[in-house]
Amino acid sequence: MQxxxxxxxxxxxxxWGGRFTKQTAASVESFTESISFDWRLYKYDIEGSITxxxxxxxxxxxxxxxxxxxxxxxxxxxxDILAExxxxxxxxxxxxxxxxxxxxxxxxxxxxxxxxARSRNDQIALDLRLWTRDQTQQTxxxxxxxxxxxxxxxxxxxxxxxxxxxxxxxxxxVLVSHYLLAYIEMFERDKTRLQDCFIRLNKSPxxxxxxxxxxxxTDSMLTAKLLGxxxxxxxxxxxxxxxxxxxxxxxxxxxxxxxxxxxCEEWIIWCNDEFKFIEISDxxxxxxxxxxxxxxxxxxxxxxxxxxxxxxxxxxxxxxxKGLPLTYNRDMQEDKIALFDATDTVQASLSILTELVTNTHxxxxxxxxxxxxxxxxxxxxxEYLVKKGLPFRKAHEIVGxxxxxxxxxxxxxxxxxxxxxxxFSSIIEKDVYKVLGVENCIKNYKSYGSTAPGxxxxxxxxxxxxxxxxxxxxxxx
Numbered sequence: 001m002q003x004x005x006x007x008x009x010x011x012x013x014x015x016w017g018g019r020f021t022k023q024t025a026a027s028v029e030s031f032t033e034s035i036s037f038d039w040r041l042y043k044y045d046i047e048g049s050i051t052x053x054x055x056x057x058x059x060x061x062x063x064x065x066x067x068x069x070x071x072x073x074x075x076x077x078x079x080d081i082l083a084e085x086x087x088x089x090x091x092x093x094x095x096x097x098x099x100x101x102x103x104x105x106x107x108x109x110x111x112x113x114x115x116x117a118r119s120r121n122d123q124i125a126l127d128l129r130l131w132t133r134d135q136t137q138q139t140x141x142x143x144x145x146x147x148x149x150x151x152x153x154x155x156x157x158x159x160x161x162x163x164x165x166x167x168x169x170x171x172x173x174v175l176v177s178h179y180l181l182a183y184i185e186m187f188e189r190d191k192t193r194l195q196d197c198f199i200r201l202n203k204s205p206x207x208x209x210x211x212x213x214x215x216x217x218t219d220s221m222l223t224a225k226l227l228g229x230x231x232x233x234x235x236x237x238x239x240x241x242x243x244x245x246x247x248x249x250x251x252x253x254x255x256x257x258x259x260x261x262x263x264c265e266e267w268i269i270w271c272n273d274e275f276k277f278i279e280i281s282d283x284x285x286x287x288x289x290x291x292x293x294x295x296x297x298x299x300x301x302x303x304x305x306x307x308x309x310x311x312x313x314x315x316x317x318x319x320x321x322k323g324l325p326l327t328y329n330r331d332m333q334e335d336k337i338a339l340f341d342a343t344d345t346v347q348a349s350l351s352i353l354t355e356l357v358t359n360t361h362x363x364x365x366x367x368x369x370x371x372x373x374x375x376x377x378x379x380x381x382x383e384y385l386v387k388k389g390l391p392f393r394k395a396h397e398i399v400g401x402x403x404x405x406x407x408x409x410x411x412x413x414x415x416x417x418x419x420x421x422x423x424f425s426s427i428i429e430k431d432v433y434k435v436l437g438v439e440n441c442i443k444n445y446k447s448y449g450s451t452a453p454g455x456x457x458x459x460x461x462x463x464x465x466x467x468x469x470x471x472x473x474x475x476x477x
Contacts, residue, residue: 029093034093034095037336040336041124041131044126044127044130048123048126050071051206052114052118053067053070054223055222055226056113056114056116056218059217061116061216062113070113073103089101095127116216119240121209121211121240121327125206125208126204126205126206128246128336130227132245132249133202135347136194140191140195145351147463147467149357150181151180151463151464151467153177153180154180158175158456158460160175160367162277162362164179170370170375171376172380172441173371173441175442175451175453176362176367178450178456183263189255190255194249202228203232204220204231205233205240207223207236208237211327211328212236243320243321247321250342253310253313253342254314256346257306258311260304260353264303267280267297276363277370278361280359286298306349309345313341317335317339320334320335375403375406375412377413377438378403380435381413382395382396383435385399
């Protein structure tokens with residue numbers, strides 16, 4: 001929902017303007033405002049302010065009646081914002097001043113008591129933690145949705161075999177399902193990183209005020225509890241200056257973007273006519289303005305391209321913070337631009353990729369045809385010789401010589417006659433044909449975590465259970 005609207009508002013007296021003899025220059029107001037992007041924090045700013053008012057009343061710093069008036073006024077402002085009836089003003093700088101100024105206009109002098117024992121420094125630290133906490137959970141939900149689609153695909157294509165690659169060269173045969181499960185593992189690590197990040201960001205900075213705390217008797221533990229935090233920041237200077245959670249969350253987003261980009265790169269290659277391993281539904285591709293035959297994987301290319309943008313935001317945050325002395329500095333206003341866009345980009349990428357995966361099909365015939373290239377059963381032949389008692393390095397050398405001979409006579413390992421094998425090793429017998437060919441390779445895999453059909457089936461069942469609606473943990477406060 002876009003609720004920010006530019007207004008031609010007259011410059012107003014600042015709520016912090018008592019020390020000043022002149023109004024802020026219009027050029028300064030335009031340069032320093034943040035309401036054009038931090039309006040997105042309105043929900044959290046109001047939630048934090050309501051909680052703060054409740055605490056002030058509990059601590060007898062305002063009366064219950066004053067608290068009720070403030071809370072009612074704040075809820076009214078929230079209703080107006082949701083109804084898109086609230087005008088955010090650049091002259092009021094940021095989300096905090098916009099809400100507080102309108103609150104005072106609506107409820108009078110009592111509204112001025114809301115900022116008791118609070119600074120914009122701990123206020124923005126709170127708002128940003130609340131926002132990041134929600135977005136962390138939303139990103140986790142989107143990762144789960146994508147994982148579920150991969151599990152469905154893995155189950156549907158359990159019998160499909162494809163060449164696995166190293167150095168983008170044909171290496172060994174694998175099940176398509178095993179390939180898809182590899183990305184589920186990546187996304188699971190992404191989830192656990194976000195969960196770890198959630199633990200560290202889930203502390204309340206409210207009560208730190210500007211940097212040193214307050215001489216007033218307040219209850220930071222109460223506000224932390226009411227807002228669902230697991231604790232409070234133990235040092236007031238650290239509380240207002242800490243943006244580690246922004247950097248950590250941005251790193252988590254960057255890692256997700258990197259995983260998505262790797263996946264997209266593969267599928268961009270695989271939908272090419274040279275491979276044709278996959279067919280993406282027409283409604284998730286685009287055409288060319290000049291070449292009528294083209295079907296372009298633009299969604300995949302854009303996700304790959306947006307990865308660099310997300311990386312840039314991480315570097316931006318690190319660079320922003322690297323030279324800042326304690327405690328709050330206005331430079332930190334820029335953190336939200338990076339964090340908001342990185343989040344929007346990754347969440348949009350996760351969402352559209354989930355749709356695209358659902359609407360993509362694998363081409364069994366093309367993948368099997370590709371498996372006939374590159375002697376991808378050569379490792380199985382080397383291991384056959386190991387089972388016959390040869391050291392692996394000797395077996396490796398023998399198979400390399402056999403492959404060279406097959407290249408010379410233009411045949412596959414499976415097509416080579418037994419006497420052809422025996423020319424290189426007398427211990428090769430007729431049973432060699434039970435290990436050659438991609439189907440035999442797949443059937444003969446045994447190691448844990450391999451592409452052995454039995455193991456892959458177990459992992460699919462594991463992920464189906466783990467990712468079911470009633471099994472996915474709710475990362476609540």
